[in-house]
Amino acid sequence: MDVLEAKINKRIPIPLYYQLKELLREHIRNNEVGDPIPTEQQLCQHFGISRPTVRQAISGLVAEGYLQRSKGKGTFIAQPKINQDFLQVLESFNREMRDKGLTPATRVLAKETTVVDEDNISMHLKLPRGASVIYLRRLRFVNNSPLVLVNTFLPLDRLPNLNGHDLERESLYELIEHEHGLSIARAERTLEAVVGEEEDAQLLQIDPGSAVQYIETVTYLTDGSPIEFSQAWYRGDMARFTFELTKKRV
Secondary structure (H helix, E strand, O other), X not given: OOHHHOOOOOOOOOOHHHHHHHHHHHHHHOOOOOOEOOOHHHHHHHHOOOHHHHHHHHHHHHHXXXXXXXXXXXXXXXXXXXXXXXOOOOXXXXXXXXXXXXXXXXXXXXXXXXEOOOHHHHHHHOOOOOOEEEEEEEEEEEOOEEEEEEEEEEEOOOOOOHHHOOOOOOOHHHHHHHHOOXXXXXXXXXXXXXXXXXXXXXXHOOOOOOEEEEEEEEEEEOOOOEEEEEEEEEEOOOEEEOOOOOOOOO
């Protein structure tokens, strides 16, 4: 249904902006990514409502990721954000994306043996400065669009055969477990909102200063020792994250 074929009921106690927002949501479901929605003026005239009311409805859908504004061009249906479950479930990136019906890909930007030279890496991997680690820098794609840039550090002494593998096609977690006989138990992740720096933004194909979700991960084996420390920068316009909370029982 086209939104300009719908009606708003001004007699019921439901805010006009909310009614319009839900009608626009239905319009989005029935149209394609990249299609424009009617202009603010068209919506005002059709529904007989004020411009601030129209803007409130549209702004809500922009904030939720359903619409995107293009200066001087209008407002368009946005590419749906990818819902990331990995704050709850520890799973490989490729498998999670395929389970969602998406096509993942990885480009390895760097793979080398180096030494621990930062306190942050030393602390999370419980290694002294100067210890040898494998450093990976990967750009990961979904449906040909860059989604996340990841720096990963792994203890070389626990993963001596890793450098010989093609990490554009093979799963890091599967190599840790199957190639090296180690068992991954859990991970700790922290999430914060940051802005994209110039080099990272260029790789992610976003404007410098755009919203980025920064996530640090420390992955642990069943013996309690850390096996991976990673830093990931997710495009804020493509990803969202799900949290599941349970009530603490006293």
